[in-house]
Amino acid sequence: MSTATHTEELLLEDAGTVADLRTFVTRARAADDGAIRLQGAGHVLAAYVCVMRAKLLGEGTPTILGLRTMALGTPSDIDVTVSLASVADRLAHMDADDTRLPIPPMTVNESWAAVTAPRGAWEELGSVSAETLIDAAKTGVQEIGQIIPVNPGALIVNNARAAVWGREMDGVPGSIPGGAAFAAYALGFVAPGETGTIFRSHKWLRITTGRGHILVRPKAVL
Secondary structure: OOOOOOOOEEEEOOHHHHHHHHHHHHHHHHHOOOEEEEEEEEEEEEEEEEEEOOOOOOOOOOEEEEEEEEEEEEEEOOEEEEEHHHHHHHHHOOOOOOOEEEOOOOOOOOHHHHOOOOOOOOEEEEEEEHHHHHHHHHHHHHHHHHHOOOOOOHHHHHHHHHHHHOOEOOOOOOOOEHHHHHHHHHOOOOOOOOEEEEEEEOOEEEEEEOOEEEEEEOHHHO
């Protein structure tokens, strides 16, 4: 549903940043082709996407967001939520040396974008290897494939995903659900040999790697 129209644009720092955003949007669409929240803070752009969330009343799927920060060529205080498809379309039409990204004029309403994770007071809980996250993601995908029958209904699919991705990972600090591992893997935030750091702020959880952040939001704030 449209809530506003505008003609703003973002000036990304360079062509490499444009390519970075393009990759992030492509991966996010493959995981869940929904929306992206673009939030400017000076010369930094924070791009949030939702990898998974509960879609049925009473469902236990955790709400898990991916966050990638990128450099801007000029400061911005923009804060809009638009469709991933519309951003992908504008990125596809940019020339090789173009760093100006027109913001899609039609914004969308997404419940996950209404609550922002804390910017401070994050307590470090420990670390997790990329191999652990990758293995949990691949194992979860395989398990869901074995659970779901041929031609399943939406309820069966969502219940299976909730059971697998809502289950805490063994031996990982902070009671991190398996869905966070899937999000990190799907968005390309982990690679073999790397390590993620786990943080908590109030009831929020976060996995941070050199490639981005995975945020796990408690159900109570939905």
